[in-house]
Amino acid sequence: MKKIPFISKQQIEEIVKTYPTPFHIYDEKGIRENVKALQEAFSWNQGYREYFAVKATPNPFLIKILNEYGCGCDCSSETELMLSEAMGITGDNIMFSSNDTPRKEFVLADRLGATINLDDFTHIDFLEETLGALPKKLSLRYNPGGIFKISNGIMDNPGDAKYGLTTEQLIEGYRVLKEKGVEIFGMHAFLASNTVTNEYYPTLAKQLFETAVRVKKETGVSIDFINLSGGIGIPYNPDQEPNDIRLIGAKVKEVYDEILVPAGMGDVAIYTELGRFMMGPYGHLITQVIHEKHTHKEYVGCDACAVNLMRPAMYGAYHHITVLGKEDEPCDHKYDVTGSLCENNDKFAIDRMLPEICIGDYLAIHDTGAHGYSMGYNYNGKLRSAELLLKEDGSVQLIRRAETPQDYFATFDCFPEYASLFQKGDL
Ligand SMILES: *Cc1c(COP(=O)(O)O)cnc(C)c1O
Numbered sequence: 001m002k003k004i005p006f007i008s009k010q011q012i013e014e015i016v017k018t019y020p021t022p023f024h025i026y027d028e029k030g031i032r033e034n035v036k037a038l039q040e041a042f043s044w045n046q047g048y049r050e051y052f053a054v055k056a057t058p059n060p061f062l063i064k065i066l067n068e069y070g071c072g073c074d075c076s077s078e079t080e081l082m083l084s085e086a087m088g089i090t091g092d093n094i095m096f097s098s099n100d101t102p103r104k105e106f107v108l109a110d111r112l113g114a115t116i117n118l119d120d121f122t123h124i125d126f127l128e129e130t131l132g133a134l135p136k137k138l139s140l141r142y143n144p145g146g147i148f149k150i151s152n153g154i155m156d157n158p159g160d161a162k163y164g165l166t167t168e169q170l171i172e173g174y175r176v177l178k179e180k181g182v183e184i185f186g187m188h189a190f191l192a193s194n195t196v197t198n199e200y201y202p203t204l205a206k207q208l209f210e211t212a213v214r215v216k217k218e219t220g221v222s223i224d225f226i227n228l229s230g231g232i233g234i235p236y237n238p239d240q241e242p243n244d245i246r247l248i249g250a251k252v253k254e255v256y257d258e259i260l261v262p263a264g265m266g267d268v269a270i271y272t273e274l275g276r277f278m279m280g281p282y283g284h285l286i287t288q289v290i291h292e293k294h295t296h297k298e299y300v301g302c303d304a305c306a307v308n309l310m311r312p313a314m315y316g317a318y319h320h321i322t323v324l325g326k327e328d329e330p331c332d333h334k335y336d337v338t339g340s341l342c343e344n345n346d347k348f349a350i351d352r353m354l355p356e357i358c359i360g361d362y363l364a365i366h367d368t369g370a371h372g373y374s375m376g377y378n379y380n381g382k383l384r385s386a387e388l389l390l391k392e393d394g395s396v397q398l399i400r401r402a403e404t405p406q407d408y409f410a411t412f413d414c415f416p417e418y419a420s421l422f423q424k425g426d427l
Helices: 009-015 026-042 060-067 077-086 105-111 120-132 167-179 200-219 245-263 276-282 311-314 404-411 416-422
Strands: 023-026 049-053 072-075 092-095 115-118 137-143 148-150 151-157 184-188 223-225 269-272 283-294 299-300 321-323 333-338 347-354 361-366 386-390 397-400
Touching: 009 361, 023 276, 026 049, 026 245, 026 276, 026 386, 026 416, 049 060, 049 092, 060 077, 060 347, 072 077, 077 092, 077 105, 092 105, 105 120, 115 120, 115 184, 120 167, 137 167, 148 200, 151 276, 151 386, 167 184, 167 200, 184 200, 200 223, 200 245, 200 283, 276 283, 311 347, 404 416
Parallel strands: 023 386, 049 072, 049 269, 072 092, 092 115, 115 137, 137 184, 184 223, 223 269, 299 333
Antiparallel strands: 023 283, 148 151, 283 299, 283 361, 321 361, 333 347, 386 397
C-alpha cells in the first residue's frame, strides 16, 4: 500500500516558522479513528479494556486522547506510573506490567491501586514482603516457552524471552495466590512483537483461554481477565498488508465462544496493552536535509539523527521516507539517509530509492508514533526534539518542547563550578 504522509510540504513550511526541525508530529484524527475502531472490534466483550503501553509514546497529551475512549495506562516503571497519576489515570485504569521490578515501583503501583501483573513466581513472595500483604487482585504473566507458531510460520521464540512464568509455575502460582487470599485473578502473555497478521491475537487467545480452563480445573481458580498484551504490529513497509482490527476482534470472539463459554467462563474480561498499533502510524519524524555528500556512496545528511529515532540503528528497522513536495516524483536516486552521530549505523535508510533530494528538502520519516521519540537518548550530546500535535482542525499544538543544552547538563546542577552549563541565559 502506498504510504502517504498525513502532512504536506506547505503545512510543514508554516510549522517550521514557529517550531524548527527536527520534530515528531502526531495526527490527532488518525489516532481517534484508530482507537474507535479498536473499541468497536472488542465491544462484544463486556469487560474489554485497552491499557495503552505508555513506554511506546509517553506523552500525556496523546494518552489523554486515548483516555477519552476509555483506555487506561499500561506502565512498567516509576516514571510511567507518575505520568499516569498526573493525568488522573489511577486504580483499575493502570496495568503495571513490569519485569525485574524494583521494590519501590511495586510500592508506588500498589499505592495508585494499579493492577499488578507479576513477571515471575518469586515475585509473589517479593511483593508480599514489600507490601506486607498481597493485593486482592493480581495477574500472572505466562511464558509457555518453545516457539510461537501460526499457520504460515514461526512468529517468535518465547523460550528465549526473559519474561513470564512457565506453565507449571503459572498453575502453582494461582494456587499460591488463592491460598494467600487473592480474590481477582488475571493472566497475561506477550509472545510476539510487531505482528503483521490477523492471526496473532486469535492464536494467542486460544492458548491463553485453554490455559485458563486448565487452571480452573486444576486449582479451582477462576480467571477474571485475560490480557492479550501488545504485539499487534503496523505495516512499516509499503509491501505489508495492514492488520484488520475488526477481523482480529471477531476471531478472538470465535475462540472465546469456542473455549471459554462452554467452560462456564463467558464472563472473562479481555484486556489489551497495545502500544505500536495505537500510535505508530500516526507519528512522523520531520527533518530537513542539510548536507549532500558524494563519496563512495551518495549521502544526504539530515538535522535529525538516531537519538530522535533509534529503530533503524538498533534493529535495522525499515521506516518509509517521503520527500515532502516530491510525493509523485520517480524514485530514481539511491541514497543513504544519515544523521550526524559519530556512529556509522546512524542511517535512517541505506540504499533507498528516492526522488532526487536537494538541500533544504523536508523528509517525513513514517511510523514514528510509537517507540520513536520514547527510545531517544543523548549520545554525542544530541538533544531530544520537540513533539507536536496536528489537531483535527488543522492547527498545531506543541505537546513537548525540544530539549535545550540546559536540560542536557541539568544533572550537574549540584556542582557550582559548572553552573554556567545549566543556568539559562549563560549559553
Ligand atoms: C512493550 C509492551 C507492550 C506494547 O507493545 P507494542 O508492541 O507496542 O504493542 C505491551 N505490554 C508490555 C508488557 C510491553 O512490554
